[in-house]
Amino acid sequence: MPAARPRQAPVRTPKQGRSKATVAAILEAAARILAEQGWAGFNTNAVAARAGVSIGSLYEYFPDKQALADEIANAHIAQGEALLTAAAVEIADADSAGALVDALVQGLVDLHRDDPRLHRVLSSEVPLSASARARVEALRRGAILFLEQALAAHVDHPGVAAQLLVDTADAVIHRWFVEDDGTLASPERLTQELRRMLRAYLAAPLSSASHPTGSA
Amino acid sequence: MPAARPRQAPVRTPKQGRSKATVAAILEAAARILAEQGWAGFNTNAVAARAGVSIGSLYEYFPDKQALADEIANAHIAQGEALLTAAAVEIADADSAGALVDALVQGLVDLHRDDPRLHRVLSSEVPLSASARARVEALRRGAILFLEQALAAHVDHPGVAAQLLVDTADAVIHRWFVEDDGTLASPERLTQELRRMLRAYLAAPLSSASHPTGSA
Amino acid sequence: MPAARPRQAPVRTPKQGRSKATVAAILEAAARILAEQGWAGFNTNAVAARAGVSIGSLYEYFPDKQALADEIANAHIAQGEALLTAAAVEIADADSAGALVDALVQGLVDLHRDDPRLHRVLSSEVPLSASARARVEALRRGAILFLEQALAAHVDHPGVAAQLLVDTADAVIHRWFVEDDGTLASPERLTQELRRMLRAYLAAPLSSASHPTGSA
Amino acid sequence: MPAARPRQAPVRTPKQGRSKATVAAILEAAARILAEQGWAGFNTNAVAARAGVSIGSLYEYFPDKQALADEIANAHIAQGEALLTAAAVEIADADSAGALVDALVQGLVDLHRDDPRLHRVLSSEVPLSASARARVEALRRGAILFLEQALAAHVDHPGVAAQLLVDTADAVIHRWFVEDDGTLASPERLTQELRRMLRAYLAAPLSSASHPTGSA
DNA sequence: GATGAATGAGCTTTCATTCAT
DNA sequence: CATGAATGAAAGCTCATTCAT
Numbered sequence: 018m019p020a021a022r023p024r025q026a027p028v029r030t031p032k033q034g035r036s037k038a039t040v041a042a043i044l045e046a047a048a049r050i051l052a053e054q055g056w057a058g059f060n061t062n063a064v065a066a067r068a069g070v071s072i073g074s075l076y077e078y079f080p081d082k083q084a085l086a087d088e089i090a091n092a093h094i095a096q097g098e099a100l101l102t103a104a105a106v107e108i109a110d111a112d113s114a115g116a117l118v119d120a121l122v123q124g125l126v127d128l129h130r131d132d133p134r135l136h137r138v139l140s141s142e143v144p145l146s147a148s149a150r151a152r153v154e155a156l157r158r159g160a161i162l163f164l165e166q167a168l169a170a171h172v173d174h175p176g177v178a179a180q181l182l183v184d185t186a187d188a189v190i191h192r193w194f195v196e197d198d199g200t201l202a203s204p205e206r207l208t209q210e211l212r213r214m215l216r217a218y219l220a221a222p223l224s225s226a227s228h229p230t231g232s233a
Numbered sequence: 234m235p236a237a238r239p240r241q242a243p244v245r246t247p248k249q250g251r252s253k254a255t256v257a258a259i260l261e262a263a264a265r266i267l268a269e270q271g272w273a274g275f276n277t278n279a280v281a282a283r284a285g286v287s288i289g290s291l292y293e294y295f296p297d298k299q300a301l302a303d304e305i306a307n308a309h310i311a312q313g314e315a316l317l318t319a320a321a322v323e324i325a326d327a328d329s330a331g332a333l334v335d336a337l338v339q340g341l342v343d344l345h346r347d348d349p350r351l352h353r354v355l356s357s358e359v360p361l362s363a364s365a366r367a368r369v370e371a372l373r374r375g376a377i378l379f380l381e382q383a384l385a386a387h388v389d390h391p392g393v394a395a396q397l398l399v400d401t402a403d404a405v406i407h408r409w410f411v412e413d414d415g416t417l418a419s420p421e422r423l424t425q426e427l428r429r430m431l432r433a434y435l436a437a438p439l440s441s442a443s444h445p446t447g448s449a
Numbered sequence: 450m451p452a453a454r455p456r457q458a459p460v461r462t463p464k465q466g467r468s469k470a471t472v473a474a475i476l477e478a479a480a481r482i483l484a485e486q487g488w489a490g491f492n493t494n495a496v497a498a499r500a501g502v503s504i505g506s507l508y509e510y511f512p513d514k515q516a517l518a519d520e521i522a523n524a525h526i527a528q529g530e531a532l533l534t535a536a537a538v539e540i541a542d543a544d545s546a547g548a549l550v551d552a553l554v555q556g557l558v559d560l561h562r563d564d565p566r567l568h569r570v571l572s573s574e575v576p577l578s579a580s581a582r583a584r585v586e587a588l589r590r591g592a593i594l595f596l597e598q599a600l601a602a603h604v605d606h607p608g609v610a611a612q613l614l615v616d617t618a619d620a621v622i623h624r625w626f627v628e629d630d631g632t633l634a635s636p637e638r639l640t641q642e643l644r645r646m647l648r649a650y651l652a653a654p655l656s657s658a659s660h661p662t663g664s665a
Numbered sequence: 666m667p668a669a670r671p672r673q674a675p676v677r678t679p680k681q682g683r684s685k686a687t688v689a690a691i692l693e694a695a696a697r698i699l700a701e702q703g704w705a706g707f708n709t710n711a712v713a714a715r716a717g718v719s720i721g722s723l724y725e726y727f728p729d730k731q732a733l734a735d736e737i738a739n740a741h742i743a744q745g746e747a748l749l750t751a752a753a754v755e756i757a758d759a760d761s762a763g764a765l766v767d768a769l770v771q772g773l774v775d776l777h778r779d780d781p782r783l784h785r786v787l788s789s790e791v792p793l794s795a796s797a798r799a800r801v802e803a804l805r806r807g808a809i810l811f812l813e814q815a816l817a818a819h820v821d822h823p824g825v826a827a828q829l830l831v832d833t834a835d836a837v838i839h840r841w842f843v844e845d846d847g848t849l850a851s852p853e854r855l856t857q858e859l860r861r862m863l864r865a866y867l868a869a870p871l872s873s874a875s876h877p878t879g880s881a
Numbered sequence: 882g883a884t885g886a887a888t889g890a891g892c893t894t895t896c897a898t899t900c901a902t
Numbered sequence: 903c904a905t906g907a908a909t910g911a912a913a914g915c916t917c918a919t920t921c922a923t
Contacts, residue, residue: 071905071906072905072906073906077903
């Protein structure tokens with residue numbers, strides 16, 4: 018990363034149609050390269066070339082490489098927000114703990130099925146900006162808080178339960194659908210079993226269970 | 234005229250005390266830099282400088298940057314293998330599903346508590362060698378297969394159950410202890426609840442539940 | 450994180466005047482350094498500096514150091530091909546063995562008089578690419594085969610005679626004009642005597658001479 | 666080529682048997698590497714390793730890499746001197762121009778048959794010291810002057826003839842036996858023809874031939 | 882004398898970024 | 903606004919040479 022870093026403000030917000038198309042082409046090319054080659058293969062010259070745009074134009078719209086990555090991350094996060102918002106409607110409508118689990122799991126599966134390669138790269142390789150990280154975290158918290166409301170009627174300590182449900186479903190679905198170590202049981206079969214587990218948890222009576230030695 | 238050319242025999246294996254200390258210093262510095270700055274900040278000059286060693290010495294013992302990363306990954310994986318082997322003894326001795334879950338969860342917590350920053354970088358940023366990846370995958374499979382045996386007495390389809398348990402516990406513990414988004418419920422509280430969930434799952438009667446719409 | 454990684458598309462072919470001048474400056478500087486300092490002193494930083502160009506520009510047009518050397522070698526070989534093609538016309542027109550010898554010798558002298566220092570370095574120090582080597586060899590064979598036709602009318606075994614003539618003239622002229630040990634007889638005087646020798650050979654009756662002990 | 670260059674004088678001349686053996690091992694290894702990998706693969710660490718000697722010991726006997734190369738060159742040149750001295754006896758005994766040519770050619774063939782790979786590397790890739798170059802040149806001049814005496818009885822301008830004979834025979838034999846482009850006529854067949862040519866030259870009447878257009 | 886660990890100047894190559902046109 | 907040639911800091915790696923043991 019050579020030459021100065023005054024960070025003026027070239028980020029001309031695209032207003033005309035032509036600019037919009039250029040920006041879109043750049044973002045598309047950048048997302049494709051990120052998904053296919055990972056962060057290591059992500060370089061501005063390659064992005065510009067793939068977008069069919071000069072490197073100068075790229076810098077006309079993005080002040081630096083990081084800004085480009087941030088924009089892609091933001092767009093991806095926005096999609097996640099939309100999907101989870103949709104799932105929230107389902108969850109709010111759920112008339113049973115089972116339906117609620119199904120809606121949650123389905124929402125997260127949808128979330129991870131959209132461009133899993135890009136998802137993987139964004140979630141592990143790309144150095145996200147603080148604001149992007151905050152936005153992801155806010156989404157998670159929103160989901161947890163929302164679920165907490167829905168769980169209030171079903172369990173005793175809905176806050177912890179909500180976090181357990183969201184984190185568990187998200188983490189394992191991420192692993193099965195995005196990391197894809199392949200082999201062993203199929204993601205679909207595992208997802209089905211995941212739902213069983215989450216339902217069993219919600220249905221379980223309050224154990225006196227902080228004692229690790231307690232029996233099931 | 235440096236650079237290129239096949240090579241004749243790098244990686245001089247440390248024979249005497251002095252070299253051993255050098256190698257140790259290099260590995261230590263490399264692990265620290267990896268943990269603190271991530272893969273992006275991991276460069277051979279920085280490692281050598283931090284180890285208080287010349288760049289030439291580094292290349293005396295490691296043929297290239299990747300080999301250095303590999304060695305650190307391998308050492309880390311070896312620790313993981315040791316910890317899980319110890320947990321396996323506990324699991325084998327478990328006289329109930331609850332005890333089994335406790336042993337599994339505890340083993341994974343121990344695994345993730347050891348140098349979590351390095352763990353995070355190794356598991357997401359560092360491009361692991363094929364053999365390191367294979368070794369991690371083998372460890373996971375070993376754990377699943379081993380747990381499958383232990384579960385045979387308790388559940389119906391122990392293979393899927395074993396994978397669900399291992400992947401779930403590993404994924405959420407990784408998130409809580411390593412990713413550390415902070416706030417909300419504490420890792421300890423969540424881990425306790427995780428155990429409750431896993432026990433509930435193992436105790437649950439066989440639902441006729443392959444139908445996602447089925448209620449709990 | 451430089452070094453390594455497949456590459457996407459170096460060697461931007463010069464499209465505009467500016468780049469053409471840059472490429473020319475690089476090639477010129479490279480040839481000069483090669484001629485003056487030999488392969489040992491030929492490094493990309495020195496070439497770029499001498500060309501008055503940044504190191505980055507050099508790599509904009511040449512994927513690596515070897516490609517730069519190859520280009521110089523190819524240009525030099527192309528000149529050689531042109532000169533020998535011209536000599537071939539003379540040879541074809543020759544109405545006597547003497548005229549033929551004169552044309553051959555003159556062609557080779559011309560060939561070695563063009564930038565003899567560069568010629569020397571290219572022919573002995575530079576590790577030529579396989580294709581460059583093949584091209585040189587093809588040129589030599591072409592010359593021999595062509596001369597074989599021309600000699601068919603004058604000698605008994607024109608194939609061997611042609612190779613002897615071409616290799617002899619080339620080797621000694623190379624030594625006198627390129628290696629330039631200086632002193633003793635002058636290249637010009639020697640070349641004259643060389644012509645005498647080649648003519649005498651072509652005029653010589655077929656000796657029963659496969660016996661090394663035969664007297665002249 | 667890093668670190669200083671005070672050039673003290675560590676060249677401890679080997680006196681004891683052990684040292685002699687060490688020096689011999691180093692020279693042998695160095696010559697082998699030079700012959701097999703060329704100057705590019707010739708590095709002091711590799712030489713020491715191949716000689717089964719520590720790098721420190723190598724520098725005990727040779728002040729630097731160049732000195733090592735010089736010693737090998739000198740040994741090789743000494744062999745050449747011996748072979749040509751032997752040939753000189755034959756030449757002095759020759760009772761005809763033909764016998765003389767045969768002795769000259771045979772001497773040069775012998776010279777080039779001894780370790781041709783090393784010969785090639787020494788004569789083209791290795792940057793010889795000025796003294797080594799002078800020694801080679803002296804050998805050539807000696808050969809020419811000696812031959813001049815022998816030719817005085819046979820030709821008109823023995824100086825030029827001697828140089829033509831020596832340079833021609835040396836250059837083409839070098840090409841055929843050392844450069845070995847392979848294919849076409851065999852070195853042996855060509856050598857036979859070479860003798861024919863040299864004899865024809867010596868037998869040729871004095872042409873009025875400084876005029877290139879003169880016929881044979 | 883011997884050893885071999887250590888050194889670091891120097892070389893190749895990459896890629897984010899600038900700016901003249 | 904667009905272009906793309908040019909830049910150069912930075913990183914990977916080599917190998918001749920030194921010197922403490």
